Amino acid sequence: MTPHPFRALDLGVRRRIDSLVAGDHEGMRLGVGSEREEVVRYQPGDDVRRIDWNITARSAEVHVWRPRADNRLDTWVLLDVTPSMAFGTVNAEKRDVAAEIVWAIGLLTDAPGNRLGVVTFGADGLRWHRPDRSHIAAHRASRVVADLGHRDGASTGLAAAIDALGRRRDPPGLRVVVSDFVDPAGDHEPPFDWQRPLRHLAARHDVIAVEVVDPRELTLPDVGSVVLVDPESGRQRHVWTSDRRLRRRYADAAAAHRAAIAAAIRACGAEHLPVSTGRDWVRDLARFARARQRTLRRAGRRK
Numbered sequence: 001m002t003p004h005p006f007r008a009l010d011l012g013v014r015r016r017i018d019s020l021v022a023g024d025h026e027g028m029r030l031g032v033g034s035e036r037e038e039v040v041r042y043q044p045g046d047d048v049r050r051i052d053w054n055i056t057a058r059s060a061e062v063h064v065w066r067p068r069a070d071n072r073l074d075t076w077v078l079l080d081v082t083p084s085m086a087f088g089t090v091n092a093e094k095r096d097v098a099a100e101i102v103w104a105i106g107l108l109t110d111a112p113g114n115r116l117g118v119v120t121f122g123a124d125g126l127r128w129h130r131p132d133r134s135h136i137a138a139h140r141a142s143r144v145v146a147d148l149g150h151r152d153g154a155s156t157g158l159a160a161a162i163d164a165l166g167r168r169r170d171p172p173g174l175r176v177v178v179s180d181f182v183d184p185a186g187d188h189e190p191p192f193d194w195q196r197p198l199r200h201l202a203a204r205h206d207v208i209a210v211e212v213v214d215p216r217e218l219t220l221p222d223v224g225s226v227v228l229v230d231p232e233s234g235r236q237r238h239v240w241t242s243d244r245r246l247r248r249r250y251a252d253a254a255a256a257h258r259a260a261i262a263a264a265i266r267a268c269g270a271e272h273l274p275v276s277t278g279r280d281w282v283r284d285l286a287r288f289a290r291a292r293q294r295t296l297r298r299a300g301r302r303k
Contacts, residue, residue, distance in 0.1 A: 039065045040066060080161075114134050178212065
């Protein structure tokens with residue numbers, strides 16, 4: 001029996017994220033941090049990473065610090081599984097990377113009391129996966145995405161999906177939108193139809209927009225005549241990729257489109273995390289999370 005790919009992903013992502021969190025690096029956990037509240041004698045099962053070595057040395061008994069209880073963090077991940085996400089020219093499709101990111105978010109937000117819910121949108125419409133312990137919910141949703149086949153048909157759009165998520169009457173928390181932000185109708189200039197619902201969502205919650213791209217969406221290779229197929233509409237076009245001017249125009253248009261998406265996301269009050277099937281997304285996520293924690297700390301000191 002072939003092991004499920006997320007078994008290996010579970011171990012691999014855990015090992016890599018733990019190695020990035022440990023040592024001299026600043027913490028990269030998403031959501032509210034934990035502050036020291038009290039120091040107590042070590043009991044079996046306590047986290048050895050919280051040993052207070054100064055008090056342990058003075059008392060000759062092992063002591064650990066316990067964190068101040070944080071407010072529960074409720075996280076919802078909106079995951080794009082539309083046909084355009086079933087594209088990849090490197091080691092994985094965009095939706096594979098997106099599913100791995102959902103699993104990583106589950107690890108990063110996993111703490112006592114925290115819950116995570118996942119909603120997917122695509123050819124099957126909106127599918128809500130019940131909230132659960134962060135790592136459990138993320139693992140379950142990631143397996144669902146990994147088992148999806150290629151499906152055609154009209155898909156629920158990003159704007160409608162964000163609007164549906166924003167209409168939920170949940171307490172303020174963390175909302176993560178994982179998508180390639182590709183419009184099925186080919187719209188590539190702002191204002192985008194998803195900006196208004198994203199702005200409303202960011203007015204109530206902390207919002208992170210994870211933009212998943214593939215290198216071949218940004219540049220055309222010089223491979224002669226090719227047939228390009230729009231995964232959303234099915235339209236086809238023959239392209240002569242050996243035309244240098246065409247490749248340059250394509251690259252310029254793609255860069256302008258991505259810059260417009262990034263600017264629109266920031267204008268809505270959301271944070272922007274670009275990842276690629278051709279880059280190490282774990283490192284991208286680590287850098288983003290550390291920068292976010294430093295920003296939150298500075299904001300906390302200014303209060």
